[in-house]
Amino acid sequence: MSEKTYRPGNYPDLPPPPGTVGVYGWIRQNLFSSISNSLLTIISVLLLYYLIDGIIGWFFLDAVFDADSKIACRKINDGACWAVITRRVGQFVYGFYPEAERWRIDITFLTMFVAFAPLLYPDIPKRKWLLYFSVFYPFFAFVLIMGGYFGLQKIEYSLFGGFMLTVILGVCGIVCSLPLGILLALGRQSNLTVVRTLSVCFIEFMRGVPLITLLFVASSMLNYFLPPGTNFSILVRVIIMFTFFSAAYIAEVIRGGIQAIPKGQYEAADALGMSYWQKTRFITLPQALKISIPGIVNTFIGLYKDTTLVVVIGLLDPLGIGRAALADTKWNGLSTETYLFVALFFFVSCFAMSRYSLWLENKLNTDKK
Amino acid sequence: MVVNKNKSSKPVIEIKEMHKWFGNFHVLKNISLGVNQGERIVICGPSGSGKSTLIRCINRLEVHQQGNIIVNNVELTGDLKNLEAIRSDVGMVFQSFNLFPHLTVLENCTLAPIWVKKLPKKEAEELAMELLTRVKIPEQALKYPGQLSGGQQQRVAIARSLCMQPKIMLFDEPTSALDPEMIKEVLDTMIELAETGMTMLVVTHEMGFAKKVADSVIFMDEGEIIEQNDPKNFFNNPKNDRTKLFLSQILNH
Numbered sequence: 001m002s003e004k005t006y007r008p009g010n011y012p013d014l015p016p017p018p019g020t021v022g023v024y025g026w027i028r029q030n031l032f033s034s035i036s037n038s039l040l041t042i043i044s045v046l047l048l049y050y051l052i053d054g055i056i057g058w059f060f061l062d063a064v065f066d067a068d069s070k071i072a073c074r075k076i077n078d079g080a081c082w083a084v085i086t087r088r089v090g091q092f093v094y095g096f097y098p099e100a101e102r103w104r105i106d107i108t109f110l111t112m113f114v115a116f117a118p119l120l121y122p123d124i125p126k127r128k129w130l131l132y133f134s135v136f137y138p139f140f141a142f143v144l145i146m147g148g149y150f151g152l153q154k155i156e157y158s159l160f161g162g163f164m165l166t167v168i169l170g171v172c173g174i175v176c177s178l179p180l181g182i183l184l185a186l187g188r189q190s191n192l193t194v195v196r197t198l199s200v201c202f203i204e205f206m207r208g209v210p211l212i213t214l215l216f217v218a219s220s221m222l223n224y225f226l227p228p229g230t231n232f233s234i235l236v237r238v239i240i241m242f243t244f245f246s247a248a249y250i251a252e253v254i255r256g257g258i259q260a261i262p263k264g265q266y267e268a269a270d271a272l273g274m275s276y277w278q279k280t281r282f283i284t285l286p287q288a289l290k291i292s293i294p295g296i297v298n299t300f301i302g303l304y305k306d307t308t309l310v311v312v313i314g315l316l317d318p319l320g321i322g323r324a325a326l327a328d329t330k331w332n333g334l335s336t337e338t339y340l341f342v343a344l345f346f347f348v349s350c351f352a353m354s355r356y357s358l359w360l361e362n363k364l365n366t367d368k369k
Numbered sequence: 370m371v372v373n374k375n376k377s378s379k380p381v382i383e384i385k386e387m388h389k390w391f392g393n394f395h396v397l398k399n400i401s402l403g404v405n406q407g408e409r410i411v412i413c414g415p416s417g418s419g420k421s422t423l424i425r426c427i428n429r430l431e432v433h434q435q436g437n438i439i440v441n442n443v444e445l446t447g448d449l450k451n452l453e454a455i456r457s458d459v460g461m462v463f464q465s466f467n468l469f470p471h472l473t474v475l476e477n478c479t480l481a482p483i484w485v486k487k488l489p490k491k492e493a494e495e496l497a498m499e500l501l502t503r504v505k506i507p508e509q510a511l512k513y514p515g516q517l518s519g520g521q522q523q524r525v526a527i528a529r530s531l532c533m534q535p536k537i538m539l540f541d542e543p544t545s546a547l548d549p550e551m552i553k554e555v556l557d558t559m560i561e562l563a564e565t566g567m568t569m570l571v572v573t574h575e576m577g578f579a580k581k582v583a584d585s586v587i588f589m590d591e592g593e594i595i596e597q598n599d600p601k602n603f604f605n606n607p608k609n610d611r612t613k614l615f616l617s618q619i620l621n622h
Binding site: 268366 | 428430456457460463465467468470472480481484485513514526530533
């Protein structure tokens with residue numbers, strides 16, 4: 001091998017040695033770096049092949065997508081019997097919401113993305129106009145889902161169920177708990193003793209009590225605590241409880257973010273003559289929220305999945321609908337299919353949240369841009 | 370040495386028999402100091418001598434417990450109205466820059482003018498660009514602080530303070546966190562600022578800077594002002610033994 005010599009200051013940038021970069025380099029370094037490593041790779045590939053072969057067979061190739069009952073399914077093929085889902089998909093999505101009115105849910109759901117877009121993506125074109133819609137959206141959604149106005153048929157809460165119920169509980173809980181959590185976090189850091197004590201009590205109480213207890217309180221006792229004459233529906237009471245519960249967690253996550261901000265940031269803001277609220281709005285919160293994104297999304301995902309707990313107070317979330325399906329003699333014993341389907345729904349929603357938070361973190365990372 | 374033509378006999382800062390404690394620790398003892406408009410004062414002293422605390426008292430980042438501090442004819446008290454008035458008149462540059470990392474350089478400079486001084490956004494941006502040009506980094510205006518070198522960040526910090534159009538500038542060891550090759554660019558910026566007639570209080574160990582621009586040099590030790598003199602006399606014949614020891618330690622190496 002010939003070593004070329006260069007005069008000082010003239011050494012060129014050479015390409016890395018072959019086989020250390022690119023797909024080939026990665027495979028060589030990670031899968032076939034030694035004999036034992038190569039053996040393990042081959043064994044794993046074979047194992048994966050047999051596993052995946054079986055899984056794909058059960059899920060798709062040997063599966064039955066339409067039949068009248070479990071027995072009918074089994075007569076056709078021995079894979080998964082997805083008929084329990086396809087025959088009841090309406091219930092899984094809408095609960096017992098009247099079939100003729102389901103378009104209202106569809107529209108509410110689709111417009112939800114329009115309402116969230118300007119909040120989630122700050123660079124979106126025409127953001128200002130979309131924001132007006134975001135502000136208006138809760139009323140729009142309420143009227144459309146509940147009915148009773150503009151000639152829309154009034155629908156009882158008790159008919160709500162399925163994924164629609166999960167999304168209503170989850171989205172309301174998430175949207176309400178973030179601002180409440182921010183206020184609680186600021187309250188806990190406040191110099192005003194009353195505000196601080198109240199915040200600490202609220203946070204510690206909510207965190208110290210199991211969510212199920214709060215849901216039972218919501219279903220049975222909350223009306224005793226509220227002023228006489230107020231009579232919230234069970235759905236609103238449950239949303240309030242979810243909001244309080246997750247706000248307490250969010251508050252602690254954000255407090256961590258606030259405490260991670262160097263003292264110098266406040267000193268610089270003070271030295272510029274900024275007031276408490278100016279500091280909070282422009283210096284503290286943007287930085288604290290950015291630091292807390294993983295923790296906040298963590299709490300949101302937890303809240304979203306915890307919405308399945310409402311089954312204990314008789315609301316029919318997807319798991320409740322699933323149980324109802326399984327209780328049907330036609331579909332008895334298809335719990336694997338049912339629960340896998342529900343799990344898939346939750347996974348897709350939660351994975352989307354998690355990807356969004358990663359995207360946001362990267363976007364807000366101003367160090368490496 | 371730059372001759373200071375801007376110095377007047379109009380006092381802008383008056384500190385009278387001021388004391389401060391951190392808990393039981395008596396950190397500033399009986400400090401009396403007058404600063405005239407346009408005057409440039411360098412404060413030096415060993416670490417822990419209270420020099421940073423002293424200048425941080427002037428815009429009330431630290432609260433003094435006894436004595437008076439009067440800035441621009443307003444006494445520093447717990448009164449928030451007074452405090453905000455004083456703080457927008459007194460700029461401060463920190464050792465660790467303390468730029469806002471989530472805002473661009475331009476936003477760093479315009480935030481306080483827009484919200485505290487209620488300047489229209491366009492005017493604030495023009496002013497900021499003018500000052501960024503003065504500190505020689507207008508081309509970095511749209512970058513984030515994390516993308517700049519230490520020296521550039523400190524110059525942004527100086528521009529950010531100047532955007533509030535302060536009457537007095539406080540510098541708390543502005544070059545101590547910098548790599549050696551960046552100290553000069555910051556000092557040059559400060560020298561140029563001094564030439565515009567700005568009243569400056571500078572805590573620093575850069576004795577070259579002190580010799581060049583200071584009207585007077587203060588030596589502090591253990592919370593007291595030990596000696597104050599014009600730079601020529603201060604460096605050539607220090608009177609106090611502690612001053613002599615300090616100068617021998619920082620000059621002879």
